[in-house]
Amino acid sequence: MKSTFLKKLTAATALFILCLAPAFAQDVKVIKYKELEQLRNAPHDTLYVVNFWATWCKPCIKEMPYFEALTEQYKNQPVRVVLVSMDAAEDLNTRVKPFVKKRSLKSDVMLLDEVDANTWIDKLEPKWSGAIPATMVFNNKRKQYEFVEKELSQQELQNLITKYKPK
Template sequence: MATFNAQQTEVPSMKYEDLEKRIQKENDKLLIVNFWATTCAPCVKELPHFMELNNQYKDNPKFKMILVSLDRLVDKERVIKFIKNKNLTAEVILLDDVKRMNTWIPKFEKNWDGNIPITLFYKNGEKVHFNDGEMSKEDLEKTIKDNLQ
């Protein structure tokens, strides 16, 4: 299994079903899934906290972070540049499925109104926490600590 501690130079684009499968692969971990976009100011603002904690826990086999970009497929190069410029060390996936947003958003979280950023926390395959909006470093740290036992 490839590790993503180094920066990605390529970003896989996938549909909802593929992302769902990708999430299920991590069913023995605390998995953090953050939905963001390069054009979303609060998303960009919170990412350094996510990277700090991702780097802190990267050697923990029970921890995994995935950043799901909702940028358009035509903007994929911008996402790749962003990864490099912002030193994103978590795994980045481009969710190329905008047309079906109303189908998959409620599958992830019934209280999600479609705005980003949002962060979902799964533990052993079960969703344990939903954070709507920007997440402070303290909240992120606490949610990780509370669930990483």
């Protein structure tokens, strides 16, 4: 009798968790350039690793696990990974959120809702052609900054962090 009750309880608990799972899934914040600029210019002693990517970009998807590994590796240190989606805002619910959920992303995820990249790319990084993937690493308090416009290997990304992370 006890075993049947536990099986029903376990099944009911699993169903409850599955029904609530979407509520606990990583949220994707939709931002404008101004919010990205505030993050870039804020006086802080955190090493930010900001990766620009899109769901349709194969090199971006290939390197994404490396950024997720950083989030886990440095979760108790002043290192923060931010994944900035360059997908269209109208694809938020159909592409971006399902992508984030399917991959169980733990890094902060934002969608940059700016239609005309020409109005903001040069302000953020004059050397950036606009191609993705692209990664920006910075610590404003220590005046550290590097920008890389290419797909990064896991070792290249790790080298960037090692070079700039607070000791």
